[in-house]
Amino acid sequence: MDVFKLKSVDLQSAKNQFNHKTNGLSSSTLVLRRGQAFQILLSFDGRAFDPRQDKLVFHVVLGPLSVELPVSGRPVSRTREPSTMQWSATLERGIPNPNSPRTISVSVLSTPSASVGVYSLSLRAETRTSVSTHSLGQFTMLCNPWCQGDSVFLSPEELRDEYVRSDFGLIFKGAPSNCVSRPWSFGQYERGILDICMKLLELSPQYLTDRRRDLLNRSNPVYIGRVISAMVNSQDDRGVLMGKWSGEYRGGVNPSTWSGSADILRKWSESQFRPVKYGQCWVFAAVMCTVMRALGIPTRVVTNFSSAHDTDGNMVIEEYYSELGEKLSLSRDSIWNFHVWVESWMKRPDLGQRFDGWQVLDPTPQEISAGMYRCGPAALKAIHDRSVEAQYDVPFIYAAVNADVRTMIVRDGEVLSSETDTRRVGSLICTKSPGSMQMLNITSQYKTETAYRPSSEESTRVTPKDVVVSLYLLKTPVVRQNIIFNVTVTNNESTHKELKAHVNAQNKEYNSNPTNTFWEAHYDLKLAPKEARTFKHEIVSSDYASKEVSEDYLVNLAVVIEDMKTQKRTLASQEFNIISPTLTIQIANENSVVVNTHQVGMVTFTSPFAVPVNGELTVMGSGLLEENIQTRLTLKPGETMKRPVQFTPEMTGFKMLQASLVLTNLSSVLHGFKTINVKQA
Known part of the structure; x- marks a missing residue:
C-alpha cells in the first residue's frame, strides 16, 4: 500500500507545558517558552513515513513573519541539543511503538530570541505524487528565564520561582517610619489571563501602526517592557487602567479596594478594552508585574519611600511652611510618601553588559518618554552609578531616589529660615523577599550612600545653634x-x-x-x-x-x-x-493541604472600634478559589467575626488566601492573608 496521509496530530500540550514550566497558565493555545524544544506526534494512514521519499515541512507564522522548518530525516539524540541559532525540526530517536508503527515524534526548537506572540503552525506533507497542507493549531511563545541563551535568563531556581512563577506578593506602603505591607494576587494563572496579556500587546499603538516592526521587536524584552509600561495606563492608548488620585470615585472602583490583577484585566477585556476605573501607583505596578510574569520576564514590585517628583529637574525639592507650621502648596515639586514601580530582569545589549540585570519600569502615568506616558527600562546599575545618559529615563528615576529637600519657613513671600536635607528622599527602597513574606531592603542597590531611615518614633531633626x-x-x-x-x-x-x-x-x-x-x-x-x-x-x-x-x-x-x-x-x-487592624486567616490542617482536595479556612476579626462598623468582606485566592467570596456584615464594638471559607486547591506550590474588609462607615480597608503550601496528592 503506497498511501501516505496524515491521520492525526498530537501537540502533547500537558507534556510540553510541564517541560516548559508553563503548566497552569490558562490559554486557548499551547503555551511554550522560546529556546526550548517541544515535541509533536504525527500519525499517518497507510504506510509509515520514509524520509528518503517523503518530505515534511512545518510552517510557523507570526503575523507577516514566517519560517519554514523541513523535518530532518536524521534522528537526533535527546542528549544533544540542535543548533539554537535558528529554528529547527528533527525526528526524535526512540523505540518504535508496535501499537502505532506509523507514528513519529518530531522535536521543534525555537531560537532563544524568538518573538513573543501567538503563532500559527501548519504542516506540508510532500510525496512523489502528492502535496497536502494541514493546519495544526496555534501556540503562544513566551520568554524563557530558564534558557541561558535568552536575554531574561535568571539563576538560581528560587529566584525564577519568586519572580516568574509566584502568583502572589506583598506591596509596601505608608511612610518609611512605619511602613505597612498589603497582600496582592497577581493571578497570572487565572482563567484567560494569559490570553488577555497577549491581547494587550496586540492593542498597542506600536502593533497597530506597524505590525511587522512590532513583532520583530518583540524578541527584545527591553522593547516589550516599554510597550507594557505604556499599555498598563490609558493616557495615550487603549490601556488597562485610568488613574485617579483624589476626590470621589463614582463610575469606578476606589483604588484602595483592589486586591488582585486578574479582576482588573478581566474587567478591561470584558468591556471591549475600555480603561478600568481607577488605579493608583501600586495598582499600576501590580498589574504590570502580572503581565510581565505571564510573558516570562522576571519581575518584582518595588516601593520607594519619600519618592521625589522633581518637576524642574534641578535635583532639589522645595517645601514651604508657614510660620504657624502649616505646610504650603507653593511648589510644583512634590515628595510622595511612597511610590511603587516594578523592576524586570533582562540583558541590555543596547547599553552593554555592565547594565544587565534589574531594570526599573514605571507604568504610572507621570512623565512622557519618547512621546508616550511610560518610564524605563532604566538600568538599576545606571541609577546607582549616576549614568544618567543611559536610556531609558534614568534621570527621572535617579531624581526620585536622590533629590535633596530644601525646607523653608515663609511669610508674605519672605524666607524666614531654610534647611536642606540630603538623606530624606529614597530613605527606604524595598520589595518582598524571595521565598518569604518579609521585606527585602534594596536601598543600597539604588544609592551609593548608606540609606537613612528614621526610627519608628523619631522625626527628622533640624538643629540650629541655639x-x-x-x-x-x-x-x-x-x-x-x-x-x-x-x-x-x-x-x-x-x-x-x-x-x-x-x-x-x-x-x-x-x-x-x-x-x-x-x-x-x-x-x-x-x-x-x-x-x-x-x-x-x-x-x-x-x-x-x-x-x-x-x-x-x-x-x-x-x-x-x-x-x-x-x-x-x-x-x-x-x-x-x-495603620489599620489586620484580619486573621487560619487553615485547618495547614501542614497537609493537598491539591484537588476540599479544605476549610477561617477568617476572624475582633472589632477594636468604639462604634458599630459595617462593610463588605471579600475573600480571594488564586489557584484556591474559583470566584471571590463576598459577604456583607455588621460588627458591634468588641464583637468577633468568624467566617468559614471552603476551597479546593487546583495547583501545587505556595498559594495565598487573602481577605479584605472594606468598612464603609469608618472609611477604612483592612487586610489579612495566609500562605499555603499545597502538596501533591
Whole structure:
C-alpha cells in the first residue's frame, strides 16, 4: 500500500507545558517558552513515513513573519541539543511503538530570541505524487528565564520561582517610619489571563501602526517592557487602567479596594478594552508585574519611600511652611510618601553588559518618554552609578531616589529660615523577599550612600545653634485611636529664652502636599539656660477621620518654635500613616493541604472600634478559589467575626488566601492573608 496521509496530530500540550514550566497558565493555545524544544506526534494512514521519499515541512507564522522548518530525516539524540541559532525540526530517536508503527515524534526548537506572540503552525506533507497542507493549531511563545541563551535568563531556581512563577506578593506602603505591607494576587494563572496579556500587546499603538516592526521587536524584552509600561495606563492608548488620585470615585472602583490583577484585566477585556476605573501607583505596578510574569520576564514590585517628583529637574525639592507650621502648596515639586514601580530582569545589549540585570519600569502615568506616558527600562546599575545618559529615563528615576529637600519657613513671600536635607528622599527602597513574606531592603542597590531611615518614633531633626526641637510619636497610630506625641524643645544657650510653639497637623494624600489643617496648638514657653522641656499632645480620632474609603491615612505633623527676641524659627516635621487592624486567616490542617482536595479556612476579626462598623468582606485566592467570596456584615464594638471559607486547591506550590474588609462607615480597608503550601496528592 503506497498511501501516505496524515491521520492525526498530537501537540502533547500537558507534556510540553510541564517541560516548559508553563503548566497552569490558562490559554486557548499551547503555551511554550522560546529556546526550548517541544515535541509533536504525527500519525499517518497507510504506510509509515520514509524520509528518503517523503518530505515534511512545518510552517510557523507570526503575523507577516514566517519560517519554514523541513523535518530532518536524521534522528537526533535527546542528549544533544540542535543548533539554537535558528529554528529547527528533527525526528526524535526512540523505540518504535508496535501499537502505532506509523507514528513519529518530531522535536521543534525555537531560537532563544524568538518573538513573543501567538503563532500559527501548519504542516506540508510532500510525496512523489502528492502535496497536502494541514493546519495544526496555534501556540503562544513566551520568554524563557530558564534558557541561558535568552536575554531574561535568571539563576538560581528560587529566584525564577519568586519572580516568574509566584502568583502572589506583598506591596509596601505608608511612610518609611512605619511602613505597612498589603497582600496582592497577581493571578497570572487565572482563567484567560494569559490570553488577555497577549491581547494587550496586540492593542498597542506600536502593533497597530506597524505590525511587522512590532513583532520583530518583540524578541527584545527591553522593547516589550516599554510597550507594557505604556499599555498598563490609558493616557495615550487603549490601556488597562485610568488613574485617579483624589476626590470621589463614582463610575469606578476606589483604588484602595483592589486586591488582585486578574479582576482588573478581566474587567478591561470584558468591556471591549475600555480603561478600568481607577488605579493608583501600586495598582499600576501590580498589574504590570502580572503581565510581565505571564510573558516570562522576571519581575518584582518595588516601593520607594519619600519618592521625589522633581518637576524642574534641578535635583532639589522645595517645601514651604508657614510660620504657624502649616505646610504650603507653593511648589510644583512634590515628595510622595511612597511610590511603587516594578523592576524586570533582562540583558541590555543596547547599553552593554555592565547594565544587565534589574531594570526599573514605571507604568504610572507621570512623565512622557519618547512621546508616550511610560518610564524605563532604566538600568538599576545606571541609577546607582549616576549614568544618567543611559536610556531609558534614568534621570527621572535617579531624581526620585536622590533629590535633596530644601525646607523653608515663609511669610508674605519672605524666607524666614531654610534647611536642606540630603538623606530624606529614597530613605527606604524595598520589595518582598524571595521565598518569604518579609521585606527585602534594596536601598543600597539604588544609592551609593548608606540609606537613612528614621526610627519608628523619631522625626527628622533640624538643629540650629541655639534651639533644638524634635517631635516623636508615643505609640504607633492606629485607625480610630487618638494620636499621642511629644514635642521636646531644648535651649542650647546660656541665656533665658522666651519662645512661642506652633504645632500643626494636616491630612494628606500619599502623592501630594497636605490639604487642610485639622488640628493645631499654640502656646508660649520659657526655657532657662541649657533647659529642655517636653510637651505632650493628643489628637482625637474624630479630628483626622477621612470621608473617602482609604487604607492610607497619612498625617503631616509639624512644629515651629519662634524665638521672640531674635525672630528665628526652628522647624521639625514628620509624616506618618495611621495603620489599620489586620484580619486573621487560619487553615485547618495547614501542614497537609493537598491539591484537588476540599479544605476549610477561617477568617476572624475582633472589632477594636468604639462604634458599630459595617462593610463588605471579600475573600480571594488564586489557584484556591474559583470566584471571590463576598459577604456583607455588621460588627458591634468588641464583637468577633468568624467566617468559614471552603476551597479546593487546583495547583501545587505556595498559594495565598487573602481577605479584605472594606468598612464603609469608618472609611477604612483592612487586610489579612495566609500562605499555603499545597502538596501533591
